[in-house]
Amino acid sequence: MLELCVLAVLRKEDSYGYQIIKDVSDLIEISESTLYPILRRLEKSYTTQYNNRLRKYFHLTEEGRQYLKNFDKDRAQLLKILDYIAEEDEK
Numbered sequence: 001m002l003e004l005c006v007l008a009v010l011r012k013e014d015s016y017g018y019q020i021i022k023d024v025s026d027l028i029e030i031s032e033s034t035l036y037p038i039l040r041r042l043e044k045s046y047t048t049q050y051n052n053r054l055r056k057y058f059h060l061t062e063e064g065r066q067y068l069k070n071f072d073k074d075r076a077q078l079l080k081i082l083d084y085i086a087e088e089d090e091k
Helices: 002-012 017-024 032-041 062-090
Strands: 045-050 053-058
Touching (some): 002 017, 002 032, 002 062, 017 032
């Protein structure tokens, strides 16, 4: 799910590590040590200067867009499974 959250952030706009952490932290706990290996696996990046420092931005590739589309197709089934699990917990 972490990869999907990162891809969803990048679907909106290119971003950098710290901002990605801030964007997903309301949904799921994530640290730099968790995020950066994910970004390395999904990497399509570029650097730009920000406040006299280079900042690495990550960009969603077409492969990443397709990964998200595939998840969208499976989402209904996942929600059905989660509802089933929740119902079992309520009994």
